[in-house]
Amino acid sequence: MQAPVHHIIALTTIVRERTLPVAGKVLARLNQKVGPADVVAEAKWAREHVLLDVARILRISPNAADRLLKVKADDTIAASTEVAAGKGLFPRSVQAPREGRVVAAGAGQVLMETGETRLELHAGIPGTVVQIIAERGVIIQTAGALVQGVWGNGRIDTGILVNLAERPDIALTPGRIDMSLRGSILLGGPIKDSETLQAAAETAVRGLVISSLVPSLLPLAREMRFPIVVTDGFGILPMNSAAHKLLASNAKREATLNAEVFDRYSGARPEVIIPLPISQDPARPREMDTFAPGQQVRLRRPPSAGSIGTLTAIKPGLTLLPSGLRAPAAEIKLENGESIVAPLVNLEVVG
Amino acid sequence: MTSSMLEGESLLAVDIGATTTRAVLFDVVENEYRFVASGLAPSTAEAPIKDVSEGARNAIARLQEIMGRNLLDAKRELITPGQANGAGVDALIVTLSAGPTMKAVIVGLLADVSLASARRLAETIYTRIVETISLNDRRKPDQLIDALLRVKPDLIIVAGGTDGGASRSIQKILEPVGLASLLMPPDKRPTMLFAGNQKMESAIKSLVGSLEKFTHFSPNVRPSLETEDLDPAARELARIFVNVRKKQLKGVDALDLWSKRHILPTGYAVGRMMRFLSKVYGASKGILSVDVGASASMISAGFKGKSTLNVYPQFGLGENLPGLLNYTSLEDILRWSPLELSTGTLNDYLYQKSLYPSSIPATKEDQALSQAIARQALYLAMQTASRDFPRSASTLQAGLAPLFDPILAGGAILSDATRPGESLLLLLDALQPIGVTTIILDQNNLLPLLGAAAARNNLLPVQVLESGAFLSVGTVVAPVVSVNYGTIILRAKLMYENNTEARADVKYGSLETLPLPSGQTGKLTLQPEHGADVGFGPGRSGTIPVSGGALGVIFDGRGRPLNLPTDAVRRRELIKKWRWTLGGE
Numbered sequence: 001m002q003a004p005v006h007h008i009i010a011l012t013t014i015v016r017e018r019t020l021p022v023a024g025k026v027l028a029r030l031n032q033k034v035g036p037a038d039v040v041a042e043a044k045w046a047r048e049h050v051l052l053d054v055a056r057i058l059r060i061s062p063n064a065a066d067r068l069l070k071v072k073a074d075d076t077i078a079a080s081t082e083v084a085a086g087k088g089l090f091p092r093s094v095q096a097p098r099e100g101r102v103v104a105a106g107a108g109q110v111l112m113e114t115g116e117t118r119l120e121l122h123a124g125i126p127g128t129v130v131q132i133i134a135e136r137g138v139i140i141q142t143a144g145a146l147v148q149g150v151w152g153n154g155r156i157d158t159g160i161l162v163n164l165a166e167r168p169d170i171a172l173t174p175g176r177i178d179m180s181l182r183g184s185i186l187l188g189g190p191i192k193d194s195e196t197l198q199a200a201a202e203t204a205v206r207g208l209v210i211s212s213l214v215p216s217l218l219p220l221a222r223e224m225r226f227p228i229v230v231t232d233g234f235g236i237l238p239m240n241s242a243a244h245k246l247l248a249s250n251a252k253r254e255a256t257l258n259a260e261v262f263d264r265y266s267g268a269r270p271e272v273i274i275p276l277p278i279s280q281d282p283a284r285p286r287e288m289d290t291f292a293p294g295q296q297v298r299l300r301r302p303p304s305a306g307s308i309g310t311l312t313a314i315k316p317g318l319t320l321l322p323s324g325l326r327a328p329a330a331e332i333k334l335e336n337g338e339s340i341v342a343p344l345v346n347l348e349v350v351g
Numbered sequence: 352m353t354s355s356m357l358e359g360e361s362l363l364a365v366d367i368g369a370t371t372t373r374a375v376l377f378d379v380v381e382n383e384y385r386f387v388a389s390g391l392a393p394s395t396a397e398a399p400i401k402d403v404s405e406g407a408r409n410a411i412a413r414l415q416e417i418m419g420r421n422l423l424d425a426k427r428e429l430i431t432p433g434q435a436n437g438a439g440v441d442a443l444i445v446t447l448s449a450g451p452t453m454k455a456v457i458v459g460l461l462a463d464v465s466l467a468s469a470r471r472l473a474e475t476i477y478t479r480i481v482e483t484i485s486l487n488d489r490r491k492p493d494q495l496i497d498a499l500l501r502v503k504p505d506l507i508i509v510a511g512g513t514d515g516g517a518s519r520s521i522q523k524i525l526e527p528v529g530l531a532s533l534l535m536p537p538d539k540r541p542t543m544l545f546a547g548n549q550k551m552e553s554a555i556k557s558l559v560g561s562l563e564k565f566t567h568f569s570p571n572v573r574p575s576l577e578t579e580d581l582d583p584a585a586r587e588l589a590r591i592f593v594n595v596r597k598k599q600l601k602g603v604d605a606l607d608l609w610s611k612r613h614i615l616p617t618g619y620a621v622g623r624m625m626r627f628l629s630k631v632y633g634a635s636k637g638i639l640s641v642d643v644g645a646s647a648s649m650i651s652a653g654f655k656g657k658s659t660l661n662v663y664p665q666f667g668l669g670e671n672l673p674g675l676l677n678y679t680s681l682e683d684i685l686r687w688s689p690l691e692l693s694t695g696t697l698n699d700y701l702y703q704k705s706l707y708p709s710s711i712p713a714t715k716e717d718q719a720l721s722q723a724i725a726r727q728a729l730y731l732a733m734q735t736a737s738r739d740f741p742r743s744a745s746t747l748q749a750g751l752a753p754l755f756d757p758i759l760a761g762g763a764i765l766s767d768a769t770r771p772g773e774s775l776l777l778l779l780d781a782l783q784p785i786g787v788t789t790i791i792l793d794q795n796n797l798l799p800l801l802g803a804a805a806a807r808n809n810l811l812p813v814q815v816l817e818s819g820a821f822l823s824v825g826t827v828v829a830p831v832v833s834v835n836y837g838t839i840i841l842r843a844k845l846m847y848e849n850n851t852e853a854r855a856d857v858k859y860g861s862l863e864t865l866p867l868p869s870g871q872t873g874k875l876t877l878q879p880e881h882g883a884d885v886g887f888g889p890g891r892s893g894t895i896p897v898s899g900g901a902l903g904v905i906f907d908g909r910g911r912p913l914n915l916p917t918d919a920v921r922r923r924e925l926i927k928k929w930r931w932t933l934g935g936e
Contacts, residue, residue, distance in 0.1 A: 001393075002393060002409070004399075005399075022536060023536065047497075048493070048497055049493045049496045049500075049530075049534070050493050051491070051492045051493040051496065051527070051530070053492075103534060104530065104533065111493075111496075111530055111534075113534075150706050151706075214695075214698075214699070215673070215698050215699065215701075215702045216698070218702075233699075233702070233703045233706060234698075234699050234702035234703050234706075235695070235696075235698075235699030235702075235703065236699075262706070263398075264397040264398060264670065265396065265398065265401070265450075265451055265599075265600075266398060267397075267398025267399055267401070268398075287398075287399035288399055288400065300706075300707045300710050301703070301704075301707065301710045301711075301712070301713060301717065302713065302714050302716070302717055303713060303714055305703070321711075321712075321713045321714075322713065322714055322715055323711075323712040323713055323714055323715055323717060323718035323769070324715075324718060324769030324770075324773075325711055325712065325713075325718070325767060325769060327711055342713055343710075343711055343713055345393070345709050345710055345711055346707070346710045346711065346713060
């Protein structure tokens with residue numbers, strides 16, 4: 001049976017596509033070295049639109065209004081610019097209420113986009129631009145340690161990784177966050193309360209890598225200005241030992257948190273990247289595998305959710321589970337020596 | 352109907368769900384179509400594979416392993432037509448529910464008329480209505496444009512105006528819709544279905560101008576104020592759904608080619624089957640089909656040829672699970688659990704399961720949570736769908752479900768359940784049927800496939816339905832009455848074919864069963880007490896023929912609507928007792 005792969009890798013080649021949501025201008029060059037905060041592409045984005053019904057305002061037909069228009073599509077106009085003027089002794093005038101760009105003019109109407117903002121696309125990871133995607137963005141390659149998460153709040157930042165979780169199950173609490181951690185990325189276990197998130201915000205940390213988050217904190221976590229990567233799930237779960245070991249061993253190194261929102265269709269996932277020096281490109285991570293004895297696996301659901309173990313045998317046929325369901329299953333030897341049976345659909349290969 | 356179908360040859364049906372892809376072979380056995388076998392594989396719409404045809408190939412490969420018959424060639428292409436050596440199949444049909452929920456905007460003139468029809472139309476496929484625009488909308492056109500740009504719809508459904516009726520209002524309302532579409536990047540533009548005033552087609556084409564290729568037309572869903580006809584528009588919407596999915600999901604176009612364009616949305620295929628069944632088996636009662644899946648919960652009902660179809664992604668058991676809490680509370684879900692579990696545990700479960708929709712409960716606690724969630728999701732789906740049931744549908748008491756017979760149930764949580772009694776209790780709790788009804792479990796999830804197959808071969812669904820491919824769980828008798836707990840509300844006598852008999856006294860608040868194995872028939876005499884109504888009228892007795900099933904005849908004396916005890920300990924004890932009565936632990 002095909003096995004999904006959860007990436008927790010000490011050294012690998014990481015290739016990531018970074019694209020704008022709308023067409024724009026790519027600023028980065030091919031083979032350019034970029035840092036996570038570098039702007040690689042930008043686009044102009046209009047937040048609002050204004051529809052001027054010239055024909056109605058001038059009380060004339062749409063065709064007649066078109067003949068009176070003084071602007072055309074793509075014109076950039078200042079506030080109060082006369083868009084059209086009527087005729088007669090006391091002609092009415094139609095003016096642009098705000099500064100903006102004309103996106104369409106015709107049928108007696110003028111549609112403007114206003115409130116234009118510049119949308120900046122950051123590289124997100126340190127690396128080399130290996131491909132330019134015209135008008136959209138870039139593909140960046142780097143090498144280093146990679147830990148995938150299951151939830152992210154959509155932010156990106158870089159900082160020195162500080163380990164506040166001596167054990168994978170030690171909750172991150174406000175008392176553990178002090179001003180000496182300003183500008184750092186904190187590695188912690190579960191977060192159970194809003195005070196911890198607020199303490200992190202007040203300390204101006206660069207990010208959090210935590211094992212789990214109680215669901216009631218999700219709205220607040222989304223509001224945080226720094227990235228949050230959750231490695232294992234929701235509720236109070238310890239960090240899986242593979243991720244904890246790898247992250248703890250990379251403490252005091254610079255880490256990039258790309259807390260991208262998990263999208264199962266595009267494959268976008270939150271992740272922690274720790275760039276490492278290399279002499280030659282390490283292998284790229286495999287995306288799929290086939291379940292086989294000897295593999296390191298992570299359990300997605302109880303019992304032992306989040307635990308890492310070794311797949312020792314795939315059971316023949318269907319196995320009766322304690323839940324009463326029958327499913328293809330495997331025997332897993334957990335790190336504490338205990339052996340359990342888990343359905344294959346609840347497993348993912350670590351690697 | 353193709354010539355090969357006329358000759359009665361093989362049909363491969365593939366259902367691509369959010370988590371599982373099934374390949375099912377129907378073939379002629381002893382001059383009749385039969386369900387032969389099925390192969391399952393994980394669906395592959397999501398990353399990293401991102402190609403639904405891979406999951407289909409894997410499921411077909413599994414099927415050929417099971418049957419020892421080659422269906423794919425060395426390049427994993429479908430062998431078609433069937434070969435003399437037994438390899439291949441003559442035809443393929445596909446049903447599809449995988450993929451992200453489509454964001455739909457509905458546009459109509461009046462809330463209770465065209466907008467209601469547009470909403471019903473949208474609910475025939477896997478959509479979430481993200482914006483509603485009507486004549487009563489107070490927003491300015493530019494605000495509507497910005498609202499549409501914010502929600503980035505996949506689909507815009509427009510209804511409004513009786514044929515030859517209002518046109519200027521529709522044009523006015525469509526102007527901002529057209530402008531918003533124009534402002535979107537071409538690859539992100541929504542598809543628009545115009546199902547309103549038929550006299551407006553050329554005016555609409557002229558209004559949308561260059562957007563015409565994104566615009567589809569169907570017969571009016573409201574040809575007059577009094578009439579609603581969703582079927583032709585639903586058919587067009589089903590086609591649009593597949594075309595949108597082609598853009599969203601790799602591999603749909605390959606399957607479209609293989610199947611010679613015989614791909615349907617799974618829900619729509621079920622709706623078609625229900626229309627067909629209500630015509631064939633239509634009686635004074637309605638027929639009901641329910642399905643609880645990862646992508647959606649689905650309710651389809653047929654009433655003397657008239658049918659309803661409601662697909663609710665918000666009540667699906669997969670990636671949308673946390674959204675269930677927008678419609679219900681944790682406490683209301685947990686009321687169904689036989690185990691003492693905390694709301695925190697349930698909340699964590701909902702979010703964790705949404706990360707891994709294909710995962711299954713491995714522990715008793717997880718199974719209890721999974722079953723409780725499915726009950727509440729199906730309960731909500733049924734309550735929501737009931738607003739669309741015709742007012743003329745027979746019932747025993749206002750506010751209760753219409754009379755249905757049979758009720759067909761599908762979806763992995765029901766078909767994979769540990770025992771039929773567990774599925775039955777879930778259905779009784781969530782649907783709360785009244786009177787006498789037969790419960791049939793679609794244990795191989797064939798119903799949508801038969802609905803899709805019906806377009807090519809109308810013989811196949813009938814013959815497969817009658818072949819025993821579905822599991823009859825039993826005949827349920829649910830009296831409607833309100834008395835004190837423990838009062839006898841029904842005395843029943845079941846006369847077997849061998850003239851032996853069994854009796855049951857049903858007390859209010861209890862579940863009882865009388866055995867009647869599958870394949871056997873009997874005569875059931877029902878004598879209600881205290882004015883209870885089982886469909887013969889309050890307090891009236893009657894005798895009906897019944898057919899056997901896995902659990903025989905089941906008497907649900909728990910009252911309608913079902914009110915569970917508020918005391919949690921007593922409630923859990925009762926649930927355990929009911930589970931035990933139906934063969935559970």
